Amino acid sequence: MINRLALIGLGLIGGSLSLALKERGLVGEVVGYSRQLQTRLRARELGLIDRPVDSAAEAVRGADVVFIATPVQAMASVFAEIGPELDPGALITDGGSVKGNVVAAAKLSLSPAQWGQFVPGHPIAGTERSGPDAAFATLFVDHRVILTPISENAPEMVTRAVDLWQSVGAIVEQMDVQHHDHVLAATSHLPHLAAFGLVSALSRLEERYEVFRYAAGGFRDFSRIASSDPQMWRDICVANRDELLPMLDHYLVELHRLRQLIEASDSAGVEKLFADAKAVRDALYRPATSQS
Amino acid sequence: MINRLALIGLGLIGGSLSLALKERGLVGEVVGYSRQLQTRLRARELGLIDRPVDSAAEAVRGADVVFIATPVQAMASVFAEIGPELDPGALITDGGSVKGNVVAAAKLSLSPAQWGQFVPGHPIAGTERSGPDAAFATLFVDHRVILTPISENAPEMVTRAVDLWQSVGAIVEQMDVQHHDHVLAATSHLPHLAAFGLVSALSRLEERYEVFRYAAGGFRDFSRIASSDPQMWRDICVANRDELLPMLDHYLVELHRLRQLIEASDSAGVEKLFADAKAVRDALYRPATSQS
Numbered sequence: 001m002i003n004r005l006a007l008i009g010l011g012l013i014g015g016s017l018s019l020a021l022k023e024r025g026l027v028g029e030v031v032g033y034s035r036q037l038q039t040r041l042r043a044r045e046l047g048l049i050d051r052p053v054d055s056a057a058e059a060v061r062g063a064d065v066v067f068i069a070t071p072v073q074a075m076a077s078v079f080a081e082i083g084p085e086l087d088p089g090a091l092i093t094d095g096g097s098v099k100g101n102v103v104a105a106a107k108l109s110l111s112p113a114q115w116g117q118f119v120p121g122h123p124i125a126g127t128e129r130s131g132p133d134a135a136f137a138t139l140f141v142d143h144r145v146i147l148t149p150i151s152e153n154a155p156e157m158v159t160r161a162v163d164l165w166q167s168v169g170a171i172v173e174q175m176d177v178q179h180h181d182h183v184l185a186a187t188s189h190l191p192h193l194a195a196f197g198l199v200s201a202l203s204r205l206e207e208r209y210e211v212f213r214y215a216a217g218g219f220r221d222f223s224r225i226a227s228s229d230p231q232m233w234r235d236i237c238v239a240n241r242d243e244l245l246p247m248l249d250h251y252l253v254e255l256h257r258l259r260q261l262i263e264a265s266d267s268a269g270v271e272k273l274f275a276d277a278k279a280v281r282d283a284l285y286r287p288a289t290s291q292s
Numbered sequence: 293m294i295n296r297l298a299l300i301g302l303g304l305i306g307g308s309l310s311l312a313l314k315e316r317g318l319v320g321e322v323v324g325y326s327r328q329l330q331t332r333l334r335a336r337e338l339g340l341i342d343r344p345v346d347s348a349a350e351a352v353r354g355a356d357v358v359f360i361a362t363p364v365q366a367m368a369s370v371f372a373e374i375g376p377e378l379d380p381g382a383l384i385t386d387g388g389s390v391k392g393n394v395v396a397a398a399k400l401s402l403s404p405a406q407w408g409q410f411v412p413g414h415p416i417a418g419t420e421r422s423g424p425d426a427a428f429a430t431l432f433v434d435h436r437v438i439l440t441p442i443s444e445n446a447p448e449m450v451t452r453a454v455d456l457w458q459s460v461g462a463i464v465e466q467m468d469v470q471h472h473d474h475v476l477a478a479t480s481h482l483p484h485l486a487a488f489g490l491v492s493a494l495s496r497l498e499e500r501y502e503v504f505r506y507a508a509g510g511f512r513d514f515s516r517i518a519s520s521d522p523q524m525w526r527d528i529c530v531a532n533r534d535e536l537l538p539m540l541d542h543y544l545v546e547l548h549r550l551r552q553l554i555e556a557s558d559s560a561g562v563e564k565l566f567a568d569a570k571a572v573r574d575a576l577y578r579p580a581t582s583q584s
Contacts, residue, residue: 073559124506144506186494186503191514193550194490199569201546202478211478212576214416214436218517222483225510226573230566237554237562248551252544254493258485259540262529267365270529274522277491281518284504 002027002164006063008056008078010034010043012126013095014069015135018048020168023137033059035074043132056081063087065164068094073235075102079109086110091160092118097184097232098239099148099177115152119161122146122180123170124188130229141169148177178243185243190251192233193244195226294319294456298355300348300370302326302335304418305387306361307427310340312460315429325351327366335424348373355379357456360386365527367394371401378402383452384410389476389524390531391440391469407444411453414438414472415462416480422521433461440469470535477535482543484525485536487518 005027007014014032021027032049033056034040040052053059060066060082068078075096086092092114096102099120106118125143127134145165149158158174165172175183202211215223237244261269297319299306306324313319324341325348326332332344345351352358352374360370367388378384384406388394391412398410417435419426437457441450450466457464467475494503507515529536553561 126510128510146506183499183503183506186497187507187511190494191490191511193547194486195514196566196569197546197550198483198486198543199573200550200565201543202482203568203572204546205478205542207475208572211475212572214438214475215479215576218418218420218520219479219483220577221513221516222487223573223576224513226566226569227577228510228566228570230563230570233566234559234563238557238559241554241557245551245555248547248554250497251490251493252547252551254489254496255485255540255544255547258489258492259537259544262533262540263537265530265533267526267530271522271526273492274488274518274520274525276495277488277518278520278522280495280500280504281491281515284507284515285512285519 002065004028004063004065005030006059006066007032007049007069008034008059008066008082009069009071009074009095010039010048010132011069012130012134012139013123014067015043015046015048015132016125016137016139017067017069017095017123017168019135019137020140022047024167026167031059031063039132046132046135048132048135057085060087060090061085064090065160066090066092068092068096071232071235072096072098072102072239076105076109079106083110083114086114086117088113088117090117091157091164093121093147093161093164094118095121095123097122097188097236099180100242101239103148103150103177112152115150116154117157118150119153119157120148120150120177121161121165122148122184123165125170128224128227130232138169140165143170145170145172146180147172147174148180149174150177181240181243185240185247189236189240189244190247192225192228193237193248194251195223196233199223199226294357296320296355296357297322298351298358299324299341300326300351300358300360300374301362301366301387302331302340302424303361304422304426304431305415306359307335307338307340307424308417308429308431309359309361309387309415309460311427311429312432314339316459318459323351323355331424338424338427340424340427349377352379352382353377356382357452358382358384360384360388363524363527364388364390364394364531368397368401371398375402375406378406378409380405380409382409383449383456385413385453385456386410387413387415389414389480389528391472392534393531395440395442395469404444407442408446409449410442411445411449412440412442412469413453413457414440414476415457417462420516420519422524430461432457435462437462437464438472439464439466440472441466442469473532473535477532477539481528481532481536482539484517484520485529485540486543487515488525491515491518
């Protein structure tokens with residue numbers, strides 16, 4: 001049971017965690033801060049928070065759990081702002097999609113005594129929609145949440161973070177900060193780059209209006225993630241640059257390999273590459289394929 | 293009303309056209325041929341065809357409409373086989389995703405007197421599933437079908453092809469053969485390459501099992517088209533090589549542009565590219581977004 005939750009960042013992730021806790025009666029009061037006044041008011045209107053406040057510092061005062069769900073590049077200033085106001089017993093955790101730079105920011109802005117309170121986390125959940133209106137209480141049910149505890153964490157803080165996410169139905173796993181950033185570069189960040197890049201490339205074509213007119217269902221699915229929040233994804237790409245660029249290069253090598261096969265009209269080679277990819281993809285989503 | 297439809301290729305596209313016509317009572321008999329005996333028997337079992345036959349030549353005998361729905365690279369041999377048996381009044385059309393090489397194959401294998409009977413077509417419909425079991429009667433409803441008439445076509449043949457597709461609920465449009473192949477390279481063929489290539493690239497990672505374990509909903513949507521039929525897509529990529537490779541190069545340039553922006557930590561540049569792509573994508577699917 002959380003007495004007072006401080007929510008910093010009132011979008012899909014923050015709002016959904018709050019709704020999930022409220023629906024289960026697991027939180028007393030939710031105090032919320034977002035940079036935009038409009039967002040704060042909307043979040044209260046939607047019942048995501050009980051009380052909007054005017055600063056991150058004010059939000060964390062007296063809170064036993066602090067959840068930071070802003071775009072990752074904004075977290076450095078959040079840590080700096082909340083440091084002096086944090087309750088020494090408060091659990092601090094976040095929902096950032098990149099962990100390395102968030103941990104670095106936390107260590108830069110919090111006092112060493114506070115490092116142990118910050119248990120970095122990343123809920124692998126989301127849609128291409130964003131903002132407070134996108135939040136819903138079941139977002140995390142049966143979704144993975146990766147925690148990347150740091151060596152300074154008191155075991156009790158890690159346990160509280162695990163309990164927090166399990167209490168809203170998530171499957172909690174733990175891994176190393178750097179390993180997280182590597183795996184997510186492959187699984188999430190690179191696909192977003194690929195989709196944003198493809199839509200962007202097509203939109204540069206002179207005949208773009210006609211091209212998009214003939215886009216079919218495959219393109220709609222493929223490009224859905226190119227409707228994601230540009231600011232959030234800008235932050236993720238820049239924050240995880242060191243893992244993302246080698247992964248992008250790996251993709252470029254693969255596209256060049258495909259290019260060569262097609263240029264040589266190597267039907268057998270093209271088919272093998274496609275068939276191998278299909279086998280991997282089908283194995284991954286076997287349970288879902290029949291419904292799709 | 294079609295008296296006898298010859299269906300050559302008994303997969304998703306051919307089977308769905310047949311079901312759609314049958315359900316509306318628009319066809320007398322459907323005679324079907326597929327290379328695999330098993331597919332022919334399954335197609336009859338599913339009611340996609342009334343009578344399986346042992347060759348394409350036998351299928352077209354006495355048919356007033358011939359629909360070729362095999363992978364595009366198989367069409368050359370189909371045209372060669374059916375040429376001698378075609379009824380001079382029969383409409384011949386196809387469902388191939390590439391039109392240039394199909395028209396070339398038709399002109400090579402049919403007699404000049406028969407060229408006028410062949411109205412090339414491409415239904416922009418499909419799922420990542422394939423084969424006779426994937427067929428369903430409403431596949432084409434409200435989907436675009438592009439016809440690419442050739443100069444030799446008698447206007448009456450074009451009208452019959454238009455009527456055929458409109459009768460099963462499709463929105464029929466006409467364009468030039470080469471223009472079709474250019475537009476579809478952008479809209480459909482390149483996205484498939486991008487998705488097959490991405491899944492393939494990730495599957496080459498040593499840590500692939502772990503990577504795929506953390507794949508979320510965005511990746512599932514993005515990679516859905518990498519579950520498409522490898523043989524069909526091999527054929528499309530090789531058949532449309534001349535339009536596809538420049539389009540792939542255009543994509544590679546865009547990915548390199550993104551790479552440079554990220555490498556330079558040019559947040560504003562990355563955000564602009566993402567925001568522009570999102571705006572294009574959102575405008576394209578505005579009606580569907582609220583449901584997704």
